[in-house]
Amino acid sequence: MEEFVFSYEMEVRDYECDIQGVVNNSVYQNYLEHTRHQYIKSVGIDFTELSKKGINLMVKRIEIDYQSPLRSGDQFVSVLRMERISPLRFAFVQQIHRKPDNKVIIKAMVIGTAVNERGRPELPEELMKVWGIG
């Protein structure tokens, strides 16, 4: 079974649903981003501090497989793990599972990089230390 290091619970809000009565496809990206940001905060990394040093994290690619829709009122858990996939790129492997039946709703891979103060890709030490990918 796939392992995840972080999980975060949320609930569908009615304004996130569209005419079909299901969560709009783009809203899952909001859920995924919020989960990543909560994870990064949980490991002690401060976006604002990084920004002040001129380091910006950015998403380069996203892949989402939609397996089953969430509906109004559904509760779900959003899980992730992080992998370094090249010297300059890392990937978040993310999934959303409905509660309480644990049905897989989406599977996603989000590939990111960091750009340093000279505008060049460079993963900062802060990230690599926390993620144990030095």
Added chain:
Amino acid sequence: MEEFVFSYEMEVRDYECDIQGVVNNSVYQNYLEHTRHQYIKSVGIDFTELSKKGINLMVKRIEIDYQSPLRSGDQFVSVLRMERISPLRFAFVQQIHRKPDNKVIIKAMVIGTAVNERGRPELPEELMKVWGIG
């Protein structure tokens, strides 16, 4: 009849509609904000320039009367005029009309102020000149 000095045309996008098949109430605020920003740009005011001088425009109060809903695919025109309502406050009177029957969808009043570099309310000359409210 009420007069407006600026009008801007838009079209409902499906992701803006909710389970009832109508535009979600909060989305009208997006339409209204976009119209105000297009208007401000049209009269030659540059938000970024104002910000650099430490001047920030901010909304203090909004009132919206919902008269009829917009639906998927509807085209509409968003109109406004500006009034100075006190030495430190201005109001945007805004309406959204459906096309082509001109049915009134919402009527809104948006009250704003500007805060200067010392954090005090003060309407900048740029605004007053353009709006003829000096």
Added chain:
Amino acid sequence: MEEFVFSYEMEVRDYECDIQGVVNNSVYQNYLEHTRHQYIKSVGIDFTELSKKGINLMVKRIEIDYQSPLRSGDQFVSVLRMERISPLRFAFVQQIHRKPDNKVIIKAMVIGTAVNERGRPELPEELMKVWGIG
């Protein structure tokens, strides 16, 4: 002091913030709507059931006073109470308070009505019983 009968806790998500680094004005309407729907659910009213009987709840007017902005990562509590303001209209009095200092962020009044299966305004018994406004 004003009394509220329902409170719901949320946290600002980064995608809800705009260029100024504060929650966009329209997003507060999402918070307010989600709070109302959670409240209505909490008192045992089922939107879907009401819809099947041809009864639709709708917002007719909203007033929001913006007192102070929420920022990335802020936690807040959204509170409300309900009042019948005329034979055919009810009002939600709503506020959002930042945590932990309890600073008032916005004050809002949301006026709604219900439309029956013949398209006429009529507050259904289910609402009046729960809200004790029969």
Added chain:
Amino acid sequence: MEEFVFSYEMEVRDYECDIQGVVNNSVYQNYLEHTRHQYIKSVGIDFTELSKKGINLMVKRIEIDYQSPLRSGDQFVSVLRMERISPLRFAFVQQIHRKPDNKVIIKAMVIGTAVNERGRPELPEELMKVWGIG
């Protein structure tokens, strides 16, 4: 050079930008969806008619490569073409180009299917006729 059969022009709205001053990653999915729906409408397919026959179009997978960000006020053109990639699946190949320099902002592939009135995947004749993929 890649060919596209449909193009649609839009402009970034300020509420779509986040703290970094660029369009939030999830908003591009809104742009892409709106473009697909405008395309589908342009070829004479009516979602509502399809729904009444019990046919639903759904997105199964999305891949987006983020090449360069859009900023406040940017104008852009969103282009697409359609391909049938298996008996039961079709793909929209989509790109967004900034105006007027034609810089590529994102490249995306959106894979969809249609589900018939018995809940089984089946591409309806309406689609295949229009797209010439019968």
